[in-house]
Amino acid sequence: MADSKRLTILKALTTLLESITIANGYQHTLTGRVLRGHAVIGDRPLPLVSIIESFNPDREPDEAGGHQSRVQKDKWILLVQGWVDDDFDNPTDPAHLLLADVKKCLSRLINDDDAEYCLGGLIVNARIEPGVVRPPDENSAKAFFWLRLQLEVTERLDDPYSLD
Numbered sequence: 217m218a219d220s221k222r223l224t225i226l227k228a229l230t231t232l233l234e235s236i237t238i239a240n241g242y243q244h245t246l247t248g249r250v251l252r253g254h255a256v257i258g259d260r261p262l263p264l265v266s267i268i269e270s271f272n273p274d275r276e277p278d279e280a281g282g283h284q285s286r287v288q289k290d291k292w293i294l295l296v297q298g299w300v301d302d303d304f305d306n307p308t309d310p311a312h313l314l315l316a317d318v319k320k321c322l323s324r325l326i327n328d329d330d331a332e333y334c335l336g337g338l339i340v341n342a343r344i345e346p347g348v349v350r351p352p353d354e355n356s357a358k359a360f361f362w363l364r365l366q367l368e369v370t371e372r373l374d375d376p377y378s379l380d
Contacts, residue, residue, distance in 0.1 A: 220376045221338070222292070225367065226252050226267060228335045229294075233265055233321055242317040257299055262358060263314050265298045270364065286374045289340070296322075297362040302352060307359045311349045315361040319344060322365065338379065340368040 219227065236246040244263050251257075254266040270293035298318060300310040324332040325342040334340065347363030350356070372378045 218377045221371055221379055222369070222376070224379060225292075225335060225338050225369065226294075228338055229267060232324065232332055232335070233267075233296075233318065236317050236321050242320065243313050244317050246317075255297070257358075263298060263300045263310075265296060265314075265318065268295050268297065269293070270295055286372055287370055288373055289368065289370045292367045292369050294365045294367065295362050296365050297360060299356065299358045299360045302359050307351045308349045311359040311361045315347045315349060315363065318361075318363070319347065338369075340370060342367050 230250045230252060233250040234247050236242045236244055238245050246263065246265055249261070249264050251264065251266045253268060255268055257264055257266065272293065296318060298311065298314045300314050303309045322342070322344050324330040325334060325339070326344070327333060334342070343366040345364040345366070347361050349359070349361045351359050370380075372380065
């Protein structure tokens with residue numbers, strides 16, 4: 217079964233984030249530690265990153281081809297979340313470091329000199345928001361970060377499997 221364009225984008229984004237390794241100049245290694253669709257992580261090994269969709273999607277998609285077009289252009293809002301083992305004295309410090317690695321990696325989406333620019337043409341543009349770091353709380357036993365990633369995507373409504 218073929219993947220939809222959006223699932224193809226999510227898988228490409230997962231691969232991009234898994235390129236975060238110490239050998240590639242980052243402070244963490246995320247190979248095999250980037251998931252899709254997990255808001256809660258349980259007892260998985262850390263650090264860990266998950267990509268989920270925002271509850272508040274773009275409500276006013278543009279029609280890329282004009283009135284009654286079969287091509288929709290919209291801003292797809294994703295949340296990238298990351299969890300780390302805490303530092304006892306300063307529990308959010310490790311989350312700041314992981315957030316920095318993730319932002320550095322995601323910057324490849326908007327660097328037109330990089331092979332990962334616009335995920336090789338899968339997306340039109342990306343906007344990386346600043347991110348938020350939080351200490352452990354009633355929702356997470358570990359310090360974590362999340363950031364909104366806004367991807368501008370064109371999608372054929374009559375063929376959501378098309379990568380055009």
